[in-house]
Amino acid sequence: MVLWFISTYNFFVSAKGRIKGAVQEIGNQLKRQADLIPNLESSVKGYLKHEKGILDKLADVRREIAQAVASDNVQKMSDAGSKLASILPSIKVVVEDNPELKGSDVVTKLMDELRDTADKIMYARRLVIDLTVDYNVRRQTFPSNFVANMLKLEELPGLITPEKGEHLEVSEAETKTPSIKL
Amino acid sequence: MINVYEAVSANKTKSYFIVALFFVFVTLVVYVLGQSFGYYLGYAPGGIGYVGLALIVSGLMSLGGYYFSDKIVLSISKARPANRKKDFTFYTVVENLCIGTGLPKPKLYVIDDSAPNAFATGRDPEHAAICATTGLLEKLTRSELEGVLAHELSHVKNYDTRLMAIVAVLVGMVALMGDWFLRTMWWGGKDRDRDEDSKLGAIFIVLGIVFAILSPIIAQLIQLAVSRRREFLADAGSVEITRQPESLISALDKISADHEPLEVANKATAHLYIVNPFKGGISGRGPSTALKMVNQFAGLFNTHPPVSERIKALKTMV
Numbered sequence: 001m002v003l004w005f006i007s008t009y010n011f012f013v014s015a016k017g018r019i020k021g022a023v024q025e026i027g028n029q030l031k032r033q034a035d036l037i038p039n040l041e042s043s044v045k046g047y048l049k050h051e052k053g054i055l056d057k058l059a060d061v062r063r064e065i066a067q068a069v070a071s072d073n074v075q076k077m078s079d080a081g082s083k084l085a086s087i088l089p090s091i092k093v094v095v096e097d098n099p100e101l102k103g104s105d106v107v108t109k110l111m112d113e114l115r116d117t118a119d120k121i122m123y124a125r126r127l128v129i130d131l132t133v134d135y136n137v138r139r140q141t142f143p144s145n146f147v148a149n150m151l152k153l154e155e156l157p158g159l160i161t162p163e164k165g166e167h168l169e170v171s172e173a174e175t176k177t178p179s180i181k182l
Numbered sequence: 183m184i185n186v187y188e189a190v191s192a193n194k195t196k197s198y199f200i201v202a203l204f205f206v207f208v209t210l211v212v213y214v215l216g217q218s219f220g221y222y223l224g225y226a227p228g229g230i231g232y233v234g235l236a237l238i239v240s241g242l243m244s245l246g247g248y249y250f251s252d253k254i255v256l257s258i259s260k261a262r263p264a265n266r267k268k269d270f271t272f273y274t275v276v277e278n279l280c281i282g283t284g285l286p287k288p289k290l291y292v293i294d295d296s297a298p299n300a301f302a303t304g305r306d307p308e309h310a311a312i313c314a315t316t317g318l319l320e321k322l323t324r325s326e327l328e329g330v331l332a333h334e335l336s337h338v339k340n341y342d343t344r345l346m347a348i349v350a351v352l353v354g355m356v357a358l359m360g361d362w363f364l365r366t367m368w369w370g371g372k373d374r375d376r377d378e379d380s381k382l383g384a385i386f387i388v389l390g391i392v393f394a395i396l397s398p399i400i401a402q403l404i405q406l407a408v409s410r411r412r413e414f415l416a417d418a419g420s421v422e423i424t425r426q427p428e429s430l431i432s433a434l435d436k437i438s439a440d441h442e443p444l445e446v447a448n449k450a451t452a453h454l455y456i457v458n459p460f461k462g463g464i465s466g467r468g469p470s471t472a473l474k475m476v477n478q479f480a481g482l483f484n485t486h487p488p489v490s491e492r493i494k495a496l497k498t499m500v
Contacts, residue, residue, distance in 0.1 A: 029281070112271070116270075116274045120281055123278045
């Protein structure tokens with residue numbers, strides 16, 4: 001009984017610690033990204049002179065990330081991270097449209113690095129989500145909920161996502177099998 | 183439809199069961215060999231001394247194997263360490279998966295072989311190593327590679343690599359003991375009076391011989407069953423990390439469609455790989471029941487479940 005209490009108590013304390021660490025990891029990865037993007041920009045600048053669109057988008061993302069990191073707000077950081085992931089497809093389109101870009105090592109490297117940094121942030125967020133779910137479930141399930149109540153542990157938000165809205169609804173159009181015309 | 187978490191916990195329960203079975207089996211073998219040895223040498227039941235000795239010696243030999251398993255395997259497989267520049271995708275994908283799971287980054291190795299395959303080894307996550315062939319790195323897309331490497335990483339996370347090391351140690355011990363027992367039989371036992379308890383003694387000796395011959399085979403079969411079970415668990419674990427069953431499915435399709443055998447793999451290391459490195463064998467498409475039975479029997483000797491079954495299990499998670 002005492003052993004059980006100790007191990008449950010330790011679970012909650014270490015879970016909290018790990019979640020905190022995981023949140024900091026998001027910040028860490030965003031910082032890495034903020035440092036990485038200018039470097040990538042300068043390495044492809046000469047090459048992509050005529051594709052100002054890509055460079056502008058990258059610059060925008062970089063600015064937002066820098067702001068988010070400075071604000072120290074987890075949610076903002078995470079939003080900025082998804083921003084990069086969302087511009088990746090449009091960069092890809094530009095690259096696909098220009099065969100001479102597609103074959104070049106510089107551009108391949110750019111795409112690789114961008115995907116990698118986007119993935120890193122996605123996985124850093126994944127860890128926060130997984131750890132928080134684990135913590136919140138143990139907080140409420142029997143019998144560990146006794147320990148949680150005794151310690152007055154509160155539910156942790158994890159990654160804040162609105163629980164209502166478009167992302168949880170399937171519209172009429174989305175239920176249809178997409179047809180692709182070439 | 184079962185979700186990923188359920189699949190992982192169901193697989194864990196089954197694996198515990200198999201390991202428990204293994205321990206019971208090893209104890210039984212030790213007991214029977216001990217009894218039979220005792221009768222053989224003339225002094226009744228207390229023959230544990232000899233088998234105990236066998237246990238200690240083979241145990242020590244296997245312990246060395248357990249601690250240095252990663253280095254041994256990597257050197258047998260002729261692997262070179264990976265670096266970020268040369269193996270960008272491999273290196274960064276593992277790095278990212280480790281961020282997602284909170285595991286320390288394992289050591290990474292590359293085998294120069296065009297057959298696509300990968301394996302994980304090491305006794306715990308701190309001493310883990312993941313090894314991929316150049317064929318795998320070249321033939322798969324980044325997403326597919328993520329699926330495969332997440333599979334390997336969940337072998338590490340679930341301590342499969344340790345379990346397999348322990349099971350390999352147990353199999354080795356049983357085989358060594360059986361071997362030892364059979365050898366001493368040739369030397370001839372102590373002179374003894376063939377009186378009333380010799381009947382029981384004879385039964386134990388016969389049983390001992392049967393056990394000595396069969397137990398290494400049975401041990402091997404249990405090892406293979408453990409290994410097959412673990413593959414399903416690691417597949418479920420991979421999906422838990424990447425949430426992309428499709429990419430692992432297409433990776434498995436690609437790997438199994440490739441019929442090139444992996445040159446550096448041997449029977450001792452086969453169970454480590456993501457897909458059995460020895461391709462071929464009896465194809466499983468025949469409709470006749472006879473062929474099906476042959477397949478089921480042949481299946482007992484497989485290190486891996488058939489890829490089609492693994493894909494079927496993965497599709498329930500989509």
